[in-house]
Amino acid sequence: MTTKIIAHRGASKLAPENTMPAFRLAHELGSDGIETDVQLTKDNVPVLIHDEHVKRTTNGIGYIKDLTINQVKQLDAGSWFSKKYAGTSIITLEEFLHWIKPKPLYLNIELKNNKIDYKNIETIVYEMVKHYQLLNRTTLSTFNPNSVKRINKLHSDIKVAFLTSRNKNLISYAQSLGANALHVKYRLLNRLLVEQCQKANMKIRVYTLNRPSRILKSYALKCDGIFTDVPNIAQHYRKLFKE
Ligand code: G3P
Ligand code: MG
Numbered sequence: 612m613t614t615k616i617i618a619h620r621g622a623s624k625l626a627p628e629n630t631m632p633a634f635r636l637a638h639e640l641g642s643d644g645i646e647t648d649v650q651l652t653k654d655n656v657p658v659l660i661h662d663e664h665v666k667r668t669t670n671g672i673g674y675i676k677d678l679t680i681n682q683v684k685q686l687d688a689g690s691w692f693s694k695k696y697a698g699t700s701i702i703t704l705e706e707f708l709h710w711i712k713p714k715p716l717y718l719n720i721e722l723k724n725n726k727i728d729y730k731n732i733e734t735i736v737y738e739m740v741k742h743y744q745l746l747n748r749t750t751l752s753t754f755n756p757n758s759v760k761r762i763n764k765l766h767s768d769i770k771v772a773f774l775t776s777r778n779k780n781l782i783s784y785a786q787s788l789g790a791n792a793l794h795v796k797y798r799l800l801n802r803l804l805v806e807q808c809q810k811a812n813m814k815i816r817v818y819t820l821n822r823p824s825r826i827l828k829s830y831a832l833k834c835d836g837i838f839t840d841v842p843n844i845a846q847h848y849r850k851l852f853k854e
Pocket of ligand 2: 646647648721
């Protein structure tokens, strides 16, 4: 089994996170998959941005939940990263799915509903993934345990991962929610956890790994996947690891 390299917010060390340049680069650098974060606009359009507020990664202010899609589309989501990316816009989930559909990439769509519990985000995202016939290579994930339960209850034909940085009866808790994967913070990673996941038939993926030593540890433990901002470095070490 080969550990999958999943570009975290795209190749986000090299281009502005969660934008088309970062996704294109992730693909060009040979990532196996892409992780992205979804929030809902005021008019219920799923858009790709990590924070609830636009301040850190755009030239605007305000919460995504208070802006319409037209307002969101006016924002510059590239200049904060580098002048080279001036004029890059926030994209919708639909634009992303349309782009990724013909490419052989795995998708992890993280619902950002642990701080704002966006109404129906699970169904809105699920229906769009289904419409693009991408159910078989998509995992939805969230830090919100109630949302994991809702996905499992309403849409049992999509894979769902419980995201966590806390370690308390992790596997049995994730199973009780109906998750089929655990996405854990690196500090929780150890051999026992990986073995327990394998026994429980639960996938284990780890975030966010940029240092070679951490990347190599995940390969050695045979994790199912790693989230990294530097898929080029992860590729380099995976080749060395196999030789
Ligand atoms: O999905 C893995 C990782 O992205 C979770 O944390 O804050 O980077 O979205 P965050
Ligand atoms: Mg994320």
